[in-house]
Amino acid sequence: MVTTTTRGGGRTSSSSSLFSKLFPLKKAASSSSTTIIILRFFILLILFIFIFNFYTTRHILEDHQYLHPNLPQHFVSHQAPKQQLKLEKLWEAPFSDGLHSCLKPTSNYQAFQGGDHYITVRSNGGLNQMRTGIADMVAVARMMNATLVIPELDKRSFWQDKSIFSDIFDEDHFINSLKQDVRIIKKLPQELVSVPRARKHFTSWGGLDSRLANNDLPLDIQRLRCRALYHALRFSPSIETLGKKLVERLRSRGGRYISLHLRYEKDMLAFSGCTYGLSDSESEELRLLRENTNHWKVKKINSTEQRIAGLCPLTPKEVGIFLQALGYPPSTIVYVAAGEIYAHLSDLTSRFPNVLFKEMIATEEELRVYSNHASQTAALDYIISLESDVFIPTHSGNMARAVEGHRRLLGHRKTITPDRKGLVEIFDKLESGKLKEGVSLQHLVKRLHQKRQGAPRKREGAPDGIRGRARFKAEESFYQNPYPECICRSKHRT
Structure with missing residues (x-):
């Protein structure tokens, strides 16, 4: 029990002092002192129960408001905003620290010069295995200064999908968006169809399905891979719309x-x-x-x-x-x-x-x-x-x-x-x-x-x-995390 000191140096309970101010009593004979003490005890008990019920009811109503938002506004709990903040945090994106995509070539990059070599590609696997493989072949065509023929898609895998390139991707967009990087045509010229070709089965690096190494490639080649995958390989208009x-x-x-x-x-x-x-x-x-x-x-x-x-x-x-x-x-x-x-x-x-x-x-x-x-x-x-x-x-x-x-x-x-x-x-x-x-x-x-x-x-x-x-x-896949080559903190977004 908290106590206070009286002016005369004695000690009296704070609860008794409060009661005396609220309910002043005249001095009584010693024979009635027991009755007064009992009376004071019961009044204090009633006062305590009243205060306890007030605060308990308030918190019950506040908790009820959190579960049932249609209750009157004056019952809104101070805890609800905290719960709302926790819920919002579940959805918010991580802090990006000012980073953004940067896909444009460096100042040393030159536009495609043209050449007399052609690359034909047969992509294998599911959708995203084919997509990353195609992006890599764009980079290969650039490095070889060769013309890329629109790739043939896998029709023999587990998925048994007979789709051709234009069924899935916007073919014209693919060709036009990369015209500064590499020449792309829809079909191999007829006079070259029967010409013998050198064949290459690319190694799958890192246990993944990317056909180029993840690291240690020139910056402009890495950014070209990003442009090819994220911008050029846009889905067909019907797929995008739906x-x-x-x-x-x-x-x-x-x-x-x-x-x-x-x-x-x-x-x-x-x-x-x-x-x-x-x-x-x-x-x-x-x-x-x-x-x-x-x-x-x-x-x-x-x-x-x-x-x-x-x-x-x-x-x-x-x-x-x-x-x-x-x-x-x-x-x-x-x-x-x-x-x-x-x-x-x-x-x-x-x-x-x-x-x-x-x-x-x-x-x-x-x-x-x-x-x-x-x-x-x-x-x-x-x-x-x-x-x-x-x-x-x-x-x-x-x-x-x-x-x-x-x-x-x-x-x-x-x-x-x-x-x-x-x-x-x-x-x-x-x-x-x-x-x-x-x-x-x-x-x-x-x-x-x-x-x-x-x-x-x-x-x-x-x-x-x-x-x-x-x-x-x-190694982590380049296409899983293209930072730092395709994500940077430069002043101008690209």
Whole structure:
């Protein structure tokens, strides 16, 4: 109890002093002193209960206002703005530190001079593997002072897409936007069709699908690669138009959305051998697919080792836990930029009901023209992912790297790359009961991803101690992070 000192040096309780001022009493006989003390006690008790109920009710109403915003304004909690700030931080882009794209050639760069050599190209793989390969071939044509023939696209891969270049890309824009860099023609001159050609199968550097080295190339060549990929290889007008419509429809549902590149597709799981969380029959189906796909060289894969090493895409359940731990509310709109999900999507939708696919925001008529054309539908996913408020890839594939690099070039838009190896340890603790979902989990996940949200940084080279060709396999992809060659702090934006 807090006490005060009286003028005569004695001590009296502060509560008694307050009571005396509020309720003055005349001196009573000693026989009635007990009655007075009891009376004072009960009055103080009533006063205490009144004050306690006032503040308790106030805080209950404030908490209720946070959950139910239609209550009168005078019930607004001082805590609500703090919660709003936390929510805004989940969406805001990292600080770009004044950096911007700089793609124009240096003062020493000369316009294309022309030559009598021609390069024909056959691109392989999915959409983004072909895109980065084509950008590299533009640079090769420049270095060889040769004319580039519009590339042929892969028609034999897993996707079995019969699209030609002009079905996916704006062919005239591609030719005209690079005319100062290299001459590009639509077809090889007829008189050269039967002429013998030198053939070259390019090495894929760094375990990736870029055909040129990531580092140590001339600055003007690096910037040409960026101009080719990010500016010249624009999608066809029909794809661009529909892609922008779908972005508008997503925004009309809630203003902001996450684009989730959920690589939980049948081909990805079969190729990587990742079967964690699947049933025995599902695992067996994937094993048979891998063994019967001739160009997949590795047939026997230890799924557990793959997962522990962080080489497996996150499962739908793991994605749901991950998003919640980051702080995103269940009402968040999550667009899935991927093909058909193999299994267990309900493990994600149970936590985030607003999971959407292109088939849910586009009409059947709009998508009919793209049926059986996987590369064209992938282009729609690319546009939606590029324009999203947050992009999250669950596996480091060609799509993930290309979108991340493009978003860096456009001002370091927020891109959260899950630390799959670190998350496996956390998920296993949840599975075993050593960790519970809640504050502790949120702290671990947020701390693990503080520096994995797309903030500016220079491209990473190979770790120390790695030599020879293995060094190239450990480098970060040029197209995943074109800083510093194509991103700079110069006065004039280019």
